[in-house]
Amino acid sequence: MTTLIIIAKETIAGRVKTRLHPPLSLEQAAVVAAAALADTFTAMADLQATRRILFFDGNRQPLGSEPYEMTPQPSGTLDERLAAIFDASDGPTLLIGMDTPQVRASDLAPAFDAWPDDVDAFYGPAHDGGFWALGMADPRGDLIRGVPMSRDDTGAIQQQRLADAGLRVSLLPTLTDVDTIISAREVARIAPDGTFAATLAGFGQLS
Template identity: 35%
Template sequence: MSASPTILVVAKAPVAGQAKTRLAATVGDEAAARIAAASLLDTLEVVESLGWPVVIALTGDLDEAARADELAAACGRHRVIAQRGESFASRLTAAHHDADAGHGVVQIGMDTPQITVEILQTAAAALESHDAALGLAEDGGWWVLAVRSPDWSSCLATVTMSRHDTGCRTKEALVRGGARVASVPVMADVDVWKDSHSVASLIPHSRFAAEVARAADHEEIGSQP
């Protein structure tokens, strides 16, 4: 693949009460939304530095989100498309097709603010000799799916999302469909409070780490796990 792939960021507007509900169970709705907003901003900063075309597949209302002005500015520098489909899997597949510009798609979410340029380049480089590249998440899901053609993402319709074995099932579905699948290093994603601490420790000077520290200092959270 001679041209740069499109990087697709699948995102949900970080609106209090709607974003990161598992995290919110510990830190509260407002703090969870601020952490999610910081995570998305940090993610967009990394992908911008790649110099690849960026597409953001968004659901929710950014006007109601935490750090709305910053997010509007960051998203405004890129092509933003609405997520479409009845299920999460169908929305992912549709986003791959909507984002594709003929040079492959590298799709991530907004829950891995510790991503680096190098690891995204690794996923893209794998498409030189493979049909897809998949990076599993520590919780059993996956954090990146890179495909040479958006048609490979159609296999997601056969995979149940948000399970402890979603990552393995996704790889099996790709292989069953005939794809040559490369592996990208495993990475943690942020679902619960414990995840936030471990990820923040990897990027101590980030917006994300600052919001995690702010939440940790709140008197209602203190020493909660």
């Protein structure tokens, strides 16, 4: 069975989703980020994970994270932090972020119903060129460490790392990360019944 890791940061104004400002205030952007994380917890509740870890940058445990083990993020760049949690993991492990509140349990089911014998890694590409999910049957931080993050070629470089290591990679659905107000509106249209969409609508940002 598979360990699920969600990487997230505390939703403090000025620290999360700052690219939504403007048109949102920094306080509103933080509320939207909290809604995205809440929807992610809700969607993941149906997965048959053997272990759940919240890889967290912050102090106040978010609502909905009660089934998760809290593991603090170390210092360092994002690639170093991701590498650290994979190095600390044992057995099939899959990590997602908090920026895809439209995610559904069915998107990740192939890694949790029973990890296939012919798959070494799962990779979820994002429309912006990054990735929203990464899983390995045998977690190795060295396959992440050194990958440049937050670039439009991040995903391609990460996927090539996996291929160069000889891993058999299975692709998950391509999703949109919430980074800007345009992508936030797109995601809200995809998942109109979630807390994220309702929050964005409450701030008058769905038109």
